[in-house]
Amino acid sequence: MIFKQSLKKLLRHFIPRKDFSSQPIMFFNSKCNGRCIFCLAENVVSMSKKEINIVLNSGYDEISILGGEPLLCKELEDRVRQIKEKGVKKVHVFTNGLLLSKERLDSLMEAGVTSFNFNFPAHTPKEHEIMSGLPGNLPRQTENIRRACLKSKNAATLVCVVTTVNYKLLQDYVIYATENFPGLFYILFIFVKVSGRVNNNKWLLPNLTDTSREMLKALKTAKEKGITCLIDGMPLCFLPGWEAYSWDIDNKLGGKINYTGINADLEVCRHCELSDICVGPRKDYVEMYGDKEFKPAHADKEEIIRLVKRGQVNLNTKN
Numbered sequence: 001m002i003f004k005q006s007l008k009k010l011l012r013h014f015i016p017r018k019d020f021s022s023q024p025i026m027f028f029n030s031k032c033n034g035r036c037i038f039c040l041a042e043n044v045v046s047m048s049k050k051e052i053n054i055v056l057n058s059g060y061d062e063i064s065i066l067g068g069e070p071l072l073c074k075e076l077e078d079r080v081r082q083i084k085e086k087g088v089k090k091v092h093v094f095t096n097g098l099l100l101s102k103e104r105l106d107s108l109m110e111a112g113v114t115s116f117n118f119n120f121p122a123h124t125p126k127e128h129e130i131m132s133g134l135p136g137n138l139p140r141q142t143e144n145i146r147r148a149c150l151k152s153k154n155a156a157t158l159v160c161v162v163t164t165v166n167y168k169l170l171q172d173y174v175i176y177a178t179e180n181f182p183g184l185f186y187i188l189f190i191f192v193k194v195s196g197r198v199n200n201n202k203w204l205l206p207n208l209t210d211t212s213r214e215m216l217k218a219l220k221t222a223k224e225k226g227i228t229c230l231i232d233g234m235p236l237c238f239l240p241g242w243e244a245y246s247w248d249i250d251n252k253l254g255g256k257i258n259y260t261g262i263n264a265d266l267e268v269c270r271h272c273e274l275s276d277i278c279v280g281p282r283k284d285y286v287e288m289y290g291d292k293e294f295k296p297a298h299a300d301k302e303e304i305i306r307l308v309k310r311g312q313v314n315l316n317t318k319n
């Protein structure tokens with residue numbers, strides 16, 4: 001799944017690094033109209049012309065456009081056309097969606113945008129306001145996401161960063177998404193990382209045991225509803241029975257991300273049946289909560305790998 005690789009590289013961008021141009025991602029502006037308290041991209045700067053040209057001429061099949069908020073870029077449609085003229089098949093825009101009016105949705109899709117990945121942190125007004133840092137925007141965001149869903153099947157994905165503010169609401173979030181966003185492609189839950197603004201808001205980091213309990217309920221509901229939820233950043237011992245929904249597995253399988261320096265080296269992981277396919281615990285988490293919650297996992301590793309390779313975004317689709 002090429003898009004998945006593109007998104008993985010996107011997430012990798014938030015791991016400190018120097019070179020923008022070696023990945024299929026672009027930034028045309030660093031400003032944002034949101035104030036998310038969990039923002040990982042706080043100090044992102046726009047790419048230089050030279051970096052943009054390197055990405056454009058790298059022969060990627062798919063490119064993701066990030067920000068800041070990409071919709072603040074007035075020339076975004078021209079940029080998308082420029083990307084498409086280079087033969088790029090799919091263009092994904094990562095946005096909070098607040099500026100995605102009907103006219104902007106139409107013009108961006110006509111220019112060649114394939115999908116919108118909406119940062120949608122909560123479905124309830126209070127939690128939405130705390131997470132996004134902006135009061136009163138839930139109705140507008142919901143309306144704009146819904147419009148994108150109705151415009152084209154699989155044109156919208158939800159990205160939800162899981163924190164102490166919203167982790168108890170994950171099951172209801174899934175129900176809300178299925179009721180309000182018909183045609184939604186899938187939901188990606190990202191366990192919050194101590195990076196960007198979270199460095200000043202470490203209270204946002206929930207413990208994995210409590211989050212796992214809520215996440216498993218959400219996963220079960222999502223399966224019943226026929227919408228796929230994938231999870232980034234939760235070690236496999238916290239997803240018993242649902243390991244194949246871990247977004248991280250094929251990073252590990254393919255050796256695509258070097259987690260040295262980011263993840264903790266725990267003794268318990270050396271005795272775990274899934275250590276070959278689990279990215280393990282992050283250091284920032286272990287520094288905050290210790291290692292007591294981690295237990296060796298027991299599961300059919302080959303079956304998990306088979307399900308992952310078959311295509312994770314289709315894990316819950318009914319047909």
Ligand code: SF4
Nearest residue numbers: 235237269272275278
């Ligand atoms: S014990 Fe370690 S390797 Fe095993 S599932 Fe948990 S975090 Fe992953």
